[in-house]
Amino acid sequence: MIEAIDLRKEYGGFTAVDDLSFTVEPGQVLGFLGPNGAGKSTTMKMLTGFLAPTAGTARINGHDIGSDSLAARRCMGYLPEGAPSYGEMTVGAFLDFVARAREIDNPAAARGAAVERLALGGVLHQSIETLSKGFRRRVGLAQAILHDPQVLILDEPTDGLDPNQKHEVRRLIEDMSSDKIIVISTHILEEVEAVCNRVMVIAHGRMLADDTPAGMVARSRYHNAVTLVLDAPEQAASVLSELPQVRKAEIRDGELTVFPASEGLLPAVSRVVAERGWDVAELRLEAGRFDEVFREITKGEAA
Amino acid sequence: MNAIWTVFRRELAGYFATPVAWVFIVIFLVMTGVFTFYLGGFYERGVADLDPFFRFHPWLYLFLVPAIAMRLWAEERRSGTIELLLTLPISLPQAVVGKFLAAWVFLGVCLVLTVPTWLTVNYLGDPDNGVILAAYIGSWLMAGGMLAIGACMSALTRNQVVAFILSVVACFVFLLSGLPMVMDLFSGWAPQVLLDAIAGLSFLSHYADISKGVIDLRDFVYFALVIGAWLVANMIVLDMRKGE
Structure with missing residues (x-):
């Protein structure tokens, strides 16, 4: 020990x-x-x-x-x-x-x-x-x-x-x-x-x-968020923002990430995708991003 | 004791694993030969002794001993192996003594390799072999004193050239501390007791006593104290600066 x-x-x-x-x-x-x-x-x-x-x-x-x-x-x-x-x-x-x-x-x-x-x-x-x-x-x-x-x-x-x-x-x-x-x-x-x-x-x-x-x-803000890669992210963002499970939608580098407000985000998002018939190249549940947490933790110490 | 032996073995083997040992031995033997036979006039004097051989040892050591000592700690610090060495279950004093002994024994080996000169003088005449043996011992003790100074200087820096220059200067001061060059620095203001003390520190006078065949316990105590004090200084310096 x-x-x-x-x-x-x-x-x-x-x-x-x-x-x-x-x-x-x-x-x-x-x-x-x-x-x-x-x-x-x-x-x-x-x-x-x-x-x-x-x-x-x-x-x-x-x-x-x-x-x-x-x-x-x-x-x-x-x-x-x-x-x-x-x-x-x-x-x-x-x-x-x-x-x-x-x-x-x-x-x-x-x-x-x-x-x-x-x-x-x-x-x-x-x-x-x-x-x-x-x-x-x-x-x-x-x-x-x-x-x-x-x-x-x-x-x-x-x-x-x-x-x-x-x-x-x-x-x-x-x-x-x-x-x-x-x-x-x-x-x-x-x-x-x-x-x-x-x-x-x-x-x-x-x-x-x-x-x-x-x-x-x-600890990452990405924890349990859902990221989609599709043709018209802006349009999808406005649709998904309406869901009760979504707190916020964000587009970065052509990828749309929706952040959870409550449980069951992924099933809700997949339902919408299926209903609308979007052509989704990628759909993934984020575990969280270590590098982002690391930067967040050490950021305040940089000075 | 085991740890000292382990450090000692590694260090001594290290000399012979690199060209350091061989270059040093060749230069040492050539230089002693040159000093003895040309500057010392070994044949011309017509006396069967090794005075021309031993007379130049202090001056030879002044440059050759710092050359051996400079790598002792500076190299360990530069390469980072000091961190490895001092996190093994080896204490700092054991490491310092082990490395010092390895270098000292190596210098002893160099001295032993000059024995053909001794044989020569026995072939040519009938020298006092007791005096010669005493002079060998005195020479080795003086080398040990300079080596302890050099080891301490080597712990001060990670740059071997700096370590070399510092050692030469420190050894020079110790060699000459009985001569006007050093004494004049102090004679104006220092009390007589201090002057005597400084004059008594001279390597030259103690070495001269022993090499005349005068076996005086005080000369041995002197060299033992010089070596011991500088090794303690070595430990203190190392402990202070090892992390830098």
């Missing part, structure tokens, strides 16, 4: 993290979401014991990151931003070094498992600096999961990867998520929807929202 208690970090006069408190339970995949410079990385650096908080503290499985730092670090795996590693070392030597530093009981087995999980077998004897960005990221992930930690902290794990590699990393996170605590930071919205079961939106070091991805999406 991660417990952050009034975690705060100041640099000179600048407050990077402003009294963050939260707890994360096993089985949760928490996504730190926020604009660049929001304090996501700084929070992770404090959780992993790299930076000392200006005030407040955090406990990892009961170990205080300040007074019991080494014990806290032992139960954590960490992928720092950019997946730094020692370029002159071979992949195998690097993993062996991390295994020794973590005093793993059976280093060969641990290394073998991590190598297999991240498909690094082919590059084991290659020096890390000769590897592509995707491989280096996988090496960084391999060292993070080497000791099968209870808590995994991954700072932008898919940054700079191609779509296939992103998919691989997300699948890996899903595989491991059942009994662990995983915290990832990202500014990619789709990633949060894909892998996280909890989202924290952070901007200017403050927590602005803490919810499930579905809950976040439900």
